[in-house]
Amino acid sequence: MGTRVTIKDVAKKAGVSISTVSRVLNKSSYVKKSTFERVEAVISELGYSPNHIARSLSKGTTGIIGAILPDISNPFFPALARGIGDAAVARGYTLILCNTDGYASHEKSSVRALLEKQVDGIVFVTGSSRAVELVREASKACPVAVIDREVQGVSCDMVTVDNYRGSFEMTRHLLNTGHRHIAYITGPMHLSTSRERLRGLRDCLAAAGIERQPLVFNGDFKYDTGYSFAREIIRLGLDVTCVYCANDLMALGAMRSFLDSGLKVPEQMAVAGFDDIAMSSLIRPALTTIAQPAYQMGVIAAEFLLERLDNGKELAPRSKILEPVLVIRDST
């Protein structure tokens, strides 16, 4: 814990005013070359580094953005967080990270904490059903970019993946490979992603003239849930040739379950997921899934936000829908 060197110390030692020191710090207006160099010399001599907090207070911006997401230890989010972080750092911003586990209460306290810290903007991956009001509250204080999970009725930048289309294509693939009796394990239904994926499945089935409805289980994106529903499917001897899950983690669980029960995947039971987390390409049989550009989503969302901060705030809300891609591997 050293002594804090302030702009005043530099000014005194260089024999100039603090205004001048501030000018060389910010290169904000011309300073005579010799003065400039003298000040710079003193700065490095004293090891001075500006107090960003003080600067923030007087400028009204902090150079910090916040990211609110459900759980960094869920394998889908690290890439996303990395994308946000990289884009932020590239523009000289710094990132505060908040985990909510999808609880409205944690989302609320995260929003509050970030706003108190006067972050310049927030990237928000919603997890609770109270998303709208929280996004709205946050938007009153700073720009917000909603990412991954769509939030209706708010006006802010939004970056998502075309979940409907991804799911539609996956379903078509499933139909192409001969499956007609499909079980589907959903994600939490208050999330747009979950709803869209289910809708994609249904519409594709309908479009193909399949009248048999898929067997739908209400899941929650967790590995264990995939595992147990799969076990149920076996136990009940359900007439199903394929289990398609709303995310990879559940698909991995389901696959494990089938394998543990001695079923051959994909011969006796096909399994498909959604996300394309790292694990999915590494296990065997490798999982057929819909790849989401998570890193890219993070980058784009952060860039939307930062452009809005740098240029005027009065840009119209932008939204970007990224195209997911079907990755056919060995599980289907």
Add this chain to the structure above:
Amino acid sequence: MGTRVTIKDVAKKAGVSISTVSRVLNKSSYVKKSTFERVEAVISELGYSPNHIARSLSKGTTGIIGAILPDISNPFFPALARGIGDAAVARGYTLILCNTDGYASHEKSSVRALLEKQVDGIVFVTGSSRAVELVREASKACPVAVIDREVQGVSCDMVTVDNYRGSFEMTRHLLNTGHRHIAYITGPMHLSTSRERLRGLRDCLAAAGIERQPLVFNGDFKYDTGYSFAREIIRLGLDVTCVYCANDLMALGAMRSFLDSGLKVPEQMAVAGFDDIAMSSLIRPALTTIAQPAYQMGVIAAEFLLERLDNGKELAPRSKILEPVLVIRDST
């Protein structure tokens, strides 16, 4: 972007001085009950929330801690980051996250960014060989807790895992299961974790009176590296019955490589790792590995730091060495 309500507005509306408002905000000294309630009413009426930046400037603390780590999208770190974050939030702190990819230059700019932001403390997972000077520089400005990878010659809190012992035990297990011709793929050798793990291996071999030296490959903790060294091992027909890797990611790569080449794991080639990332228990054959309590490490490190911030800074540096545990699964 709403109007910022300040303490002044509250004071005026409540007909008191800003000092009094500050007092009710901080409950720092007695305020007459009726005044207190009136102020509180105005606060919620106006939707006032204190500007943390201003508070930070005058108090000299920010309530923010920084975490510097190599890469949040490397599966070992999310749990650790979550641990740090949870402990921080529990104490009312907020977390800034920086990724360095192990580059000294990025570590340096991260340290700088955090110090400028006046963070109250830093949790540092070192990745470069310039760790010592960076930790030292950071320590001049705020408390630092070094985590996971040990840094010699600095005086700060430190939380690590007993890598030596973990590796020793793994080796004993390998010997117990009959392996004598062991190949070992190291991590980056400038990391204490890598060195300790190698030392554990060697010492255990020596202790068991095995004179044949292990075949050591210099790795870098990456999946692909495990994959290619394994392929080399096959290609060269090296006389080895077991490949032990300094982390799970490489072990997973090696295993994949063997499997792809038609070798049976563990019958024809055993594989062992270190870390116990989620994937390791999910693949088949499940990976034998040394489990590290990553989440707990994060929690403890953050708590060391925060206790130091709350109580006096003059605590002697503490260090905690957690015990890893051998998890025997199917790959050995």
Add this chain to the structure above:
DNA sequence: TTGAAAGCGCTACCAC
């Protein structure tokens, strides 16, 4: 129990 006022370290406007 409350108010006035001096900072915290910096930026930015206004003079010279």
Add this chain to the structure above:
DNA sequence: GTGGTAGCGCTTTCAA
């Protein structure tokens, strides 16, 4: 080109 100075919004003596 450079200096003086009024804030930024809050905390914290010091008085009253």
